[in-house]
Amino acid sequence: MPTLTDITEEIRLAARAFGEFGAGLISPTVRLGVTGLSGAGKTVFITALVHHLLHGGRLPVFEALAGGRIARARLEPQPDDAVPRFDYEAHLRALTQERRWPESTTRISELRLAIDYQPAKSRRNRTLTLDIVDYPGEWLLDLPLLTTSYAQWSAETLRLSRSGPRALLAAPWHKQLATLDPTKAADEQAALQSARLFTAYLNACRNERYAMRLLPPGRFLMPGDLAGSPALTFAPLELPNGEAPAGSLWAMMERRYESYKDVVVRPFYREHFARLDRQIVLVDALAAFNAGPDAVKDLEGALAAILGSFRTGRASIVSALFRPRIDRILFAATKADHLHHANHDRLERVLSRITERAIGRAKFAGAQIDVVALAAVRATREATVARGRDKLQAIIGTPLAGESIGGQSFDGATEVAAFPGDLPDDPDALFAPFKGLTAADETDYRFLRFRPPLTERMDGAPILPHIRLDRALQFLLGDRLA
């Protein structure tokens, strides 16, 4: 049975969709969501994408641009006044003038581009409006809450927190939990302390290198301007069957859980998620491969959870009026420039395998899905280095100041050759026990982070090297510029 909130929500969504449908008739618009967990490479990806659209660039696979059919792209004022603008200019300046990676951001932001192009089969010029929305992947994982009750969420969250390595991280919170009786009178201090310990547990899971999979509520990790508000002051409880007694701790937690959905999850769903047409999910897969098979399995779990969010998005608001919009999803393994090009196909194959399994687990169907290994900004070059009789495939780049490996530390100005090693040819090898990647050299440079590249200029604009950014663009936008 849909609740009154569901129905109100549907009416709002329908009104919004209708309004945008009308606007879309006048000027076709694509809303592209860019997401991924913190550090996956969203800011760098968007900066590179926008830069290539504005200034052209070497993008042979992106057919509209390579074929000379894009006359011009320009930045335009964004449609949503309440959302911060994606600070393209500052990020580009950081990358090209200061040769440093942009500051990390934890908020949603948005940018609008208008692309004047000529369709392949017509002489009349058209304009495609592209809205790019950058939002934390942590928020996406909240969507399943819309169809989960407080009791269900409590039970599931507690079950997970008692399994595997998580149990250890959850110990302080579990200890406090054992002292609480959910049916006794509500106690603000107990709720505060419980929420604090529960949040500490979530943070510990995130920081633990082997446990990448995140749990809702995402805003507990990325609170933004809601930090400290009651909607964020709840935690799971060990609940008996039945209903919450009036005035109990249980009732208070349940009410706050529901307001979290009202204040945080539904507005995100309505204002942002439900309006997306296309989605790219960025994944730092190399970090997982470096960590070992557990992290690879975890990554699969995270992708399944993300696909589950898209499915919930489709199913939770049952309406004939509200058409599910996202029709293409691209999973992209970022930072492929850490590998020699011989390994880019392998990286894609591994991500495909993980994605296939995640699709199976999430029982996801509906949108077209593709997978790519890319580097939005390529920080390395390739070379073959002779070592005795061997020829080793190396990548060359400038490690960030302060990076160090094997006792050697770098000043941020010196180039080095690194030997990243090979991914296995058979993707399944990454699910079997393995000891990280096998490096070709006993010095292991895999964790080196490089500075952005020195850029050359063309017609006054810096040229940003990339790997397979054009493939991503073709999948995400190609048909809309055909």
Ligand SMILES: Nc1nc2c(ncn2[C@@H]2O[C@H](COP(=O)(O)OP(=O)(O)O)[C@@H](O)[C@H]2O)c(=O)[nH]1
């Ligand atoms: N070498 C390389 N590093 C990258 C690339 N994209 C991102 N990074 C690294 O990953 C970090 C996080 O990227 P960022 O875009 O800020 O991630 P976000 O948190 O998802 O927005 C950056 O500071 C870089 O160190 C890339 O294309 N190549």
Ligand SMILES: [Mg+2]
């Ligand atoms: Mg960012």
